[in-house]
Amino acid sequence: MKEIAVIGAGTMGAGIAQLAAKCGCVVHLIDVNGDVLKSGVEGIEERFARSVEKGRMSEADRDATLNRIRPVSEIGNLGGVELAIEAVVENIDIKHKVFKQLEEATPVNAILASNTSSLSVTKIAESVADPSRVIGMHFFNPAPVMPLVEIIAGEESAPTNIDAAYQTASSWGKVPVRAKDTPGFIVNRVARGFYLEALRLLGEGVAGIDEIDQIMKTHGGFRMGPFELMDLVGLDVNLAVSTSVWEQMGKHARFTPHEIQQNLVAAGHLGRKTGRGFYSYATEHPLSAFPVSRQSFDLNPKLSDALSTFCAKSGATPTGSTEQFVLARILCSIINEAGLAWDAKVASSDDIDIAMQKGTNYPKGPLAWADEIGGRNIRGALRELNNAVNDGRFQPAPLFANAD
Ligand SMILES: NC(=O)c1ccc[n+]([C@@H]2O[C@H](COP(=O)([O-])OP(=O)(O)OC[C@H]3O[C@@H](n4cnc5c(N)ncnc54)[C@H](O)[C@@H]3O)[C@@H](O)[C@H]2O)c1
Numbered sequence: 572m573k574e575i576a577v578i579g580a581g582t583m584g585a586g587i588a589q590l591a592a593k594c595g596c597v598v599h600l601i602d603v604n605g606d607v608l609k610s611g612v613e614g615i616e617e618r619f620a621r622s623v624e625k626g627r628m629s630e631a632d633r634d635a636t637l638n639r640i641r642p643v644s645e646i647g648n649l650g651g652v653e654l655a656i657e658a659v660v661e662n663i664d665i666k667h668k669v670f671k672q673l674e675e676a677t678p679v680n681a682i683l684a685s686n687t688s689s690l691s692v693t694k695i696a697e698s699v700a701d702p703s704r705v706i707g708m709h710f711f712n713p714a715p716v717m718p719l720v721e722i723i724a725g726e727e728s729a730p731t732n733i734d735a736a737y738q739t740a741s742s743w744g745k746v747p748v749r750a751k752d753t754p755g756f757i758v759n760r761v762a763r764g765f766y767l768e769a770l771r772l773l774g775e776g777v778a779g780i781d782e783i784d785q786i787m788k789t790h791g792g793f794r795m796g797p798f799e800l801m802d803l804v805g806l807d808v809n810l811a812v813s814t815s816v817w818e819q820m821g822k823h824a825r826f827t828p829h830e831i832q833q834n835l836v837a838a839g840h841l842g843r844k845t846g847r848g849f850y851s852y853a854t855e856h857p858l859s860a861f862p863v864s865r866q867s868f869d870l871n872p873k874l875s876d877a878l879s880t881f882c883a884k885s886g887a888t889p890t891g892s893t894e895q896f897v898l899a900r901i902l903c904s905i906i907n908e909a910g911l912a913w914d915a916k917v918a919s920s921d922d923i924d925i926a927m928q929k930g931t932n933y934p935k936g937p938l939a940w941a942d943e944i945g946g947r948n949i950r951g952a953l954r955e956l957n958n959a960v961n962d963g964r965f966q967p968a969p970l971f972a973n974a975d
Contacts, residue, residue, distance in 0.1 A: 572739050576655040576677070578646065578669055580611030583686055584658035586714030589615045592639045593715070593742045599649060600642045608642050613641065618715070629889050631668075649676040649785050654739065656708055658686040661811070666690065667698035674699045675932075682732045684708035688759055689815035690929035692725035692752045697728035700916050703728040709756060710745075712804075718746045719930035727767045746929045748922035754819035758930040759812050761937060763826055764904025766809060769797035770829035773898075776866030778860040778897055780849045786897045792889040797901070798849035801832070802842035802857075808851075810836050824962035825908065861902055870896065874955040881952035884944040903965060905950050910968030946974020 577588045580602035588600045588611070602608040616637065622628035628636075646669070649655065655673045659665055666685060673683050683704045683862060685695050696702035707723025720740040724733050733749065741748035750756040755763070769783050778786070784796020803811045810832050817826035835841075835848060840860070842848030852859035870878070870892055878899040882889055885902060888896045909923050918926065926938020941949055950971045957965035 572653050572742075574648050574651045575599070575651060576601060576646075576652045576660060576673075577672070578602075578619055578655065579610045579658035579660070580634075580642070581658065581660075581908070582712060583710060583714055584656075585611035585614050586687065587658060587710055588640055589618065590715045590743055592636045595639075597639045597651075598641065600640055601644070601646055602642075603643055603644060608644060612640065612642050623937065630920055632829050639955075646672045646676050648668065648682075649673070650678060652677045652681050654682045654684065654736070656684045656686060657843060661687060661689065663694060664692055666695050666735070670695060670705065670960075671698045672700070679704075680795060682706060684736060686710055688699050688912055689755065689812055689819075691754075691819075692723050692728065696725050696727060702731065703729040706732050707750075707752065707756070708740070709750075711758070717930065718744075719926055720745045720747045721926065722747050722752045722757065723750050723752050724757055725752050729917075737773075748918060748926045750918045750922070751916060752924070753915065755812070755816040756946060757912060757923055757926040760816060760917070761905060761908045761912055761923065761927055763813060763816060764923050765901060766832075766905040767795075767813065767829060768795050768901045769825065769897075770831055772897055773798075774829060774831055775868070776864050777868055778893055779863035779865075780861075782863075782893075783897055786889065786894050787901060790882075790889045790894060790898050791902060794932045794934075802848040804842070804851055805839045805844055806832055807836050811885070824964045825904070825918050827962075850942070862956055868896065871959075875947075877951040878957040880948050881944060883895075884948050886943065899952055900956065903949070903956060904951060905933075906937045906969065907953055907965065907968050908939065910970035913938065914969050941971070946971050950974055 575596050576599040577590055578601045580600050588598045588762050613852045619633045623630055623633050625901045634932055655677055657669050661671055670683060684706050686709060692707040696705035705725055706728045709721035717960055722733055722736050738748045755830035772783055780798045784798050787793045787796045813828045820826050840847045846852045847860055849860055851860045878895050880900050883893050887898055889898050912923055913920055920938045924939050928932040928936055950967050953965045953967040
């Protein structure tokens, strides 16, 4: 791709524009909000200035790259553009308007991609005359750094456009995966259990915020715990994704948003960006913002045995029953969701594993992890957990229910 357009110069649009310009593309960066457009370009300039300071970029390269970025305030004539990537607010009506404008402003063979996190690509394509041009290209934040790009085919997307987007993402140094147009695609679906099961454990008083984070890091090998990660992403952003996936998945209990998170968002405690979320950032070392109201829990012998086997086979060595309960519940949720996504043909097993490692830094792909643990052990843990809850959320995926 020699010439592209990026619509929206906010968090994602500015990052995608920076990446594409760095890879040699002329980028028309479009935002209706002049202040955002200005600060989007200034952010790119600052990041390049740091690269020059650190000797990772020459001054000549910086100047040439910045010259390729053309900031404009409206979608005008984009006659030379081969690919337009839309990164405006997550609102279907606004996206429809933008795609209609893009269809008219770009050549008929230009690809029209949306960076949507949670809307259906097929639905977004409804506003254009030729939906074969519309695909999903889902980058992760920060776009210049995070390697994953989910390439999403809507019902009418032309396979040649999917292939071209895949090649483009690869040529920009990214790791693309292919995903079906289903709620949350791969990452935002499979990752839900990491957050929601942690919230349920907290709500039930099984363990505290920093305790759950520590267990997932020490015994699960995760780089960040679920509460640390929600604070980093923003509780509001994370809740919006959970709510959207829950609504699109028929309000299944696996995805029910948790009231602890809803209450924090309503109170304006959104995580690092407001100085307080699950942790308080007033001190150098963040502290849990509120204590757990600890409740005792009962593991019957069958559940305890099943979770011990599951944990031992997962490579973790949690000794106490709290540690086992926390690790097994969160890991079972993630692995089962990966199995359900595979059963629903959302993506290949390799792509599901790559997506979770490259999009969220998981220590292992959940399906490769499942192979290590063994289908029967996963089924055993899921069945016992499902018997212990009343909402069916641990019902084993067919992949595990039918395992030998
Ligand atoms: N923030 C994330 O972590 C993240 C990650 C992956 C995907 N996404 C998705 O990327 C998209 C953008 O998210 P963001 O976080 O960058 O949002 P943002 O609010 O930071 O930026 C959106 C920008 O779009 C602009 N805009 C609105 N209407 C426009 C129009 N008609 N023409 C041109 N510009 C217009 C706004 O002025 C705003 O600056 C959303 O679909 C979101 O779901 C976000």
